Amino acid sequence: MRNWKKVFAIGLSAAMLAGALSACGGGDTTASTTAAAAAENAGGSEAAAAESGKPVRIYVESAINTLDPYKTTEYASSYIFNNIYETLIRVDENGQIIPWLAKEWTASDDGMTYSFTIEEGVKFQNGEELKASDVAFSLNTAIASDNMSQYCSMMDSAEATGDYTFDLKLKTPYGALVSMLQNLYIVNEKFYSENDCYDKGCGTGAYILRDGAVDLATGITCDAFADYHLGTPSIPEVEFKILNDSSTARIQLENNELDFMMIYSVSDYKPLEETGNFTMALVQAPHTAYIALNLEKEPMNNKAFRQALNYATDNESIIQIAYEGLAEPARALTGANSFGVDFTDATDFSYDIDKAKEKLAEAGFPDGINLDDYGVLIDYIPGSYHEKIANCLKDTWAKAGIQVSLRATESVATEKGEHTMRTTGTDYRSDMSYMAGKYASKNIGSSNYAFYKNDRVDEIFEICDASSDQEERKKLYKELTEIIVDDCPYIPIQHKMIPYAWNKDLNAKVYPSNECPYYVYEWSWN
16 A cells, blocks of 8 residues: 655635635626537537627737647747636745645655546536546646646656546656646547647636637637636636737727737836826736856856856846836846745845955955956847846946946857856746756756856755655755855846736736736626
């Protein structure tokens, strides 16, 4: 008999979730679309039932390349996926795991098998009940897909052990396993096996693709799913309007042809805000702009010099100049909204010219340094906000006695170490484990652009990957955070803010996520 660890992360019950999320969706309008009326796209038949309430029109910034959730990781596709499909768990804005289609799970003592129990009575949009066999099929399909390897590389296979239970076996223990499941959508096995899901789909989500209203280049219309397990959504119809020009989208919002938009060009934010006609929101994206330092080059191999560079970097001014104020200063390549990241006791490298000069002297450059003498310069992508970042750095570093030249280029192979310094950016995820790509020595030559090596950092990543004890992982990641901040292998600049604007009569909610920024079932009209 297997020994099991204590069940963890059960969280809210399904009933509590239903009540809380129905309250979020609120409003006086209702929709009466049924699963049978859903359209052929979700296995339905006949015309849609009568609807009440007002539709919502949402801006999508680029064409959708497919509606098959295992063949793309494009952000634009995820806007649709989040509303027609669901996942086993969700991760909130603080990195905490919320049970969703899975209501509880256990990990084996060796961390190689996770056993899940799913919610009962959840319906797919073709009328079939969600079963563990659908979940196992979905996960095995994802595991077999090259597109999903970033989420599934540690997984071996899934197997239903009952109508509502399944086991997920791993190739190697991975402590952040459950958080990865937020990125894997659950499909109906029968529907997916019998259809080309390029422009069709059948999930357990709150909205159903409307037959004849799916064009991946121009737009997609969905209807509310009356049998949705959290209750019929208040918004009866959602039109995702694909517009390749953000200025056109802004004009349509102002002309009441759109109700909600993610503001793709930050220059559109203030003009919309100044009208006073819209609800505006800023949420921190899991994305960091930073300077990649090559620690194999002098003088970047000198820790005190790297610390001087960080003290001499005026993040606040850079944000105002390079990103029009729509960003937050970064302290690492990940944010505090990622599980395990804790800056409480980490070194504070806030802009301080005096401290920069002190560290420069400690590094052996009491009279300053001209990086041209070392063949060191900052590469930047021309015509982007990275160019503005580079120019700001040149100016502020000069105040500390650090002279640097700039070079406009897009061709530097950073993973091969062809850079000395360069502006770049990276996404982060809901668990600190993902940062091994940037800080673990095993990733030198791929995503560890700094060529950074610290034995304790490597050890912590390995321990945390092998452990399902979340308190232990949290404690170790706090230590890791303190190490990587103090070692300064990179110069973190900013976490960009994602701007949104929407109709003042629309009660919308947005989240700090690239992949899961909103769920329309939570919305309502006044």
